Amino acid sequence: MxxxxxxxxxxxTMMGLPVVVLIVMFPSILFPSPxxxxxxxxxxxxxxLVQLTLKQMLxxxxxxxxxxxxxxxxxxxxxxxxxxxxxxxxxxxxxTQLSMNLGMAIPLWAGTVITGFRHKTKASLAHxxxxxxxxxxxxxxxxxETISLFIQPVALAVRLxxxxxxxxxxxxxxxxxxxxxxxxxxxxxxxxxxxxxxxTILEFAVALIQAYVFTLxxxxxxxxxx
Amino acid sequence: MASxxxxxxxxxxDVRLGQLSSWIMIQDFTPKGIPGAFQxxxxxxxxxxxxxxxxxxxxxxxxxxxYMLFNYCCCYRELRHEQLCKHH
Numbered sequence: 579m580x581x582x583x584x585x586x587x588x589x590x591t592m593m594g595l596p597v598v599v600l601i602v603m604f605p606s607i608l609f610p611s612p613x614x615x616x617x618x619x620x621x622x623x624x625x626x627l628v629q630l631t632l633k634q635m636l637x638x639x640x641x642x643x644x645x646x647x648x649x650x651x652x653x654x655x656x657x658x659x660x661x662x663x664x665x666x667x668x669x670x671x672x673x674t675q676l677s678m679n680l681g682m683a684i685p686l687w688a689g690t691v692i693t694g695f696r697h698k699t700k701a702s703l704a705h706x707x708x709x710x711x712x713x714x715x716x717x718x719x720x721x722x723e724t725i726s727l728f729i730q731p732v733a734l735a736v737r738l739x740x741x742x743x744x745x746x747x748x749x750x751x752x753x754x755x756x757x758x759x760x761x762x763x764x765x766x767x768x769x770x771x772x773x774x775x776x777x778t779i780l781e782f783a784v785a786l787i788q789a790y791v792f793t794l795x796x797x798x799x800x801x802x803x804x
Numbered sequence: 805m806a807s808x809x810x811x812x813x814x815x816x817x818d819v820r821l822g823q824l825s826s827w828i829m830i831q832d833f834t835p836k837g838i839p840g841a842f843q844x845x846x847x848x849x850x851x852x853x854x855x856x857x858x859x860x861x862x863x864x865x866x867x868x869x870x871y872m873l874f875n876y877c878c879c880y881r882e883l884r885h886e887q888l889c890k891h892h
Binding site: 582585586590591592597601604607608610618619620621663666667668669670 | 846850854855856857858859860863864867868871872875876877878879882883885886
């Protein structure tokens with residue numbers, strides 16, 4: 579059973595060819611681009627959702643920050659749709675792979691930091707020392723702030739990986755337990771099944787929330803630096 | 805009943821079973837032809853089932869069901885051992 583638990587997290591291959599590329603590109607099919615001024619029901623619904631999220635996300639940014647609108651919206655749509663697709667049975671979730679999340683987090687974080695250092699050098703350097711610190715503590719605090727800066731992309735990636743992986747693992751375990759308990763004791767199996775349903779509802783929420791948190795944090799780092 | 809369109813230009817759903825092998829052999833397997841076939845297939849499905857005036861959940865559900873089936877085929881090898889039978 580131990581081996582089976584983690585085989586769903588290995589990158590899928592079919593006859594030696596990596597299918598993972600197709601799986602990563604798959605969510606893009608589910609978001610058709612609007613062709614006309616007034617579209618059909620589905621596309622209008624998607625457009626409305628995207629604009630709602632966009633307004634919510636960009637309201638805190640100035641002009642410079644709002645140039646990142648496309649990037650942030652693509653990010654939240656990609657992570658949200660990938661996480662939700664991962665809840666389908668037998669599917670592979672690319673966001674459970676730390677490599678992929680680091681590949682998203684590090685360039686975005688580095689982009690915000692480099693933007694900050696290029697355009698507002700003094701203010702960016704000033705972030706390393708909070709206002710009102712006592713003089714003896716300054717060296718230590720600068721070191722701590724530097725470490726906290728460099729840990730931001732790692733935290734972004736690991737948060738997403740850990741949340742989605744843990745959720746999937748829990749679902750596997752509780753589902754396996756419910757199945758094994760059907761022969762032993764039916765009421766216990768029923769209770770386990772109800773727990774599984776509640777967990778699935780939680781996982782739907784977590785999928786969307788994690789996408790939102792990731793994008794929000796990137797947007798926050800951007801706001802600090804523009 | 806003989807069809808007036810040559811076999812090559814018929815869509816896959818219109819090809820008769822007996823003509824299927826000849827249809828496959830005639831198709832364009834160049835690097836330009838295969839993506840073109842996928843693109844045509846995508847737009848045929850999209851315009852028929854998804855991009856309709858009162859679209860519903862059916863169009864996208866079929867895509868998701870096909871995606872699930874595809875993933876099941878990919879991990880069948882690992883799942884074979886979990887079948888509910890007395891002797892594996």
